[in-house]
Amino acid sequence: MAKFDMNDDNVVVIIGTGAGGGVLANELAQKGVKVVAFEAGGRHLPEDYVNDEWGSFAQISWLDTRTTSGNFRLAKDFSGLPSWIVKAVGGSTIHWAGASLRFQEHEWKARTTYGDVQGASLLDWPIDGEELAPYYSKAEEKLRVTRTGDREGLPGNNNYKVFEAGAKKLGYKDVHTGRMAINSRDYDDYAACQQTGFCFQGCKWGAKWSSAYHDIPLGEATGNLEVRENAQALKIEHDDTGKVTGVLYADKDGNQHLQKARIVCVAGNSVESPRLLLNSASNMFPDGLANSSGQVGRNYMRHMTGSVYAVFDQPVRMWRGTTMAGIITDESRHDPSRGFVGGYEMETLSIGLPFMAAFLDPGSWGREFATALDSYENMAGMWLVGEDMPQETNRITLNHDIKDQHGLPTPNVHFDDHPNDVAMRNHAYQQGMAIYDAMGATRAFPTPPYPSTHNMGTNRMSEKPRDGVVNRWGQSHDVKNLFVSDGSQFTTGAAENPTLTIVALAIRQADRIASEMSKGNI
Secondary structure (H helix, E strand, O other): OOOOOOOOOOOEEEEOOOOOHHHHHHHHHHOOOOEEEEOOOEOOOHHHOOOOHHHHHHHHEOOOOOEEEOOOOHHHHOOOOOOOOEOEOOHHHOOOOOEOOOOOHHHHHHHHHHOOOOOOOOOOOOOOHHHHHHHHHHHHHHHOOOOOOOOOOOOOOHHHHHHHHHHHHOOOOOEEOOOEOEOOOOOOOOOOOOOOOOHHHOOOOOOEOOOOOOHHHHHHHOOOEEEEOOOEEEEEEEOOOOOEEEEEEEOOOOOEEEEEOOEEEEOOHHHHHHHHHHHOOOOOOOOOOOOOOOOOOOOOEOOEEEEEEEEOOOOOOOOOOOOOOOEEOHHHOOOHHHOOOOOEEEEEOOOOHHHHHHHOOOOOOOHHHHHHHHOHHHEEEEEEEEOOOOOOOOEEEEEEEEEOOOOOEEEEEEOOOOHHHHHHHHHHHHHHHHHHHOOOOOEEEEEOOOOOOOOEOOOOEOOOHHHOOEOOOOEEOOOOOEEEOOHHHOOOOOOOOOHHHHHHHHHHHHHHHHHHHHOOOO
């Protein structure tokens, strides 16, 4: 295992080891670049993942204090858990379902395509699908995405069969078991999906791609990557010219250390990344590092989400098989005649009885709630995910009244639904229930959003420095040797699950950083 000196100012420091940071660390290490990666949590691997919902939740979830505000449901029902992500090596690639979809071409240019949407801070990405296409292909190979290359799709479980049959009765055309970063056949190093059904709790077979047991070990094997576990980044330091020089962090015992750096890449998710930049304020950067635009923390997006569950007169046993291997993409088109801009996907989803009891309608009880749980064996379910509107007022700020274990202000997550989000969710609920009604459901009911979500924005990519935080390479407009490498750089969210795009951007960013380092530009 590589171990670099704290005073080695030629290393690249990466904060976070998930889809962005973990991939970037490996890609740079493969190119001979020395990397120190900080991970706030510990290391958990397939052999110790817990196939139990609450047990796994306690093992890997980020449970540090956060506060919430706004009119979104989670501020009331899950006020301490507004963003259910993983605190461990691999980040939320341990917890994710595996859906790996490319953005559609129009989604790169949301401001141009959708026009002036009142209350939304829409902006076109400074890149497009054509530019990212070769990196999407590299990401699909890395993740072994089904239905790309020569990889077959996963089999459909009962939940999918109900979903598919109802969709086809309604006339939907693009219905299949999805493009998933889950092995549909054995490979030399990892088995095919065993249909265990605990995808959200960490894949014990290693069949689902995760940076925890794919990219991180590969990077460490080069001798160019050191991962420091239980290392919470506290502040990014800079010199008198504004160039970043290192990262102050706390180890598992709370002792503070300063790791010097040539380049710093922030990949701590859309909550922790802006929080770190804001906590790195100084006399030169009084509003936060890289925040001359005032955009750090703003434009937080979490996708329009919701679920539909239905009860049938025969058992479905939706928990048997892959958690999310089924998708209808027909509604992901842009069609304002439906009453909203952008579109949404419908994806199969099964959660276990413990989580169903917690998330179906938190705080509720009574006959209606109890009979729903009694019918769990006969239940089918789907998740709705669509493009939500960025709003400057949806943002991550510092709550100076509540401090974390290191004495730093905690993040406050503020989110209000945009009217476009509400209109899209209502349409999706209607279509989801129609799919199940077409199959003879005895009862179908919409379920509000979960605390688990797709976190995007807050350090968005922009052509002009005044409009965002980073440029087309994820490089800070303000600080040349500071990069953002996670989903917080998203300009808009599109309708698709974001992980494939985060990975593709990380591969592309690694090429850029290595090239600029070799030229002596950074």
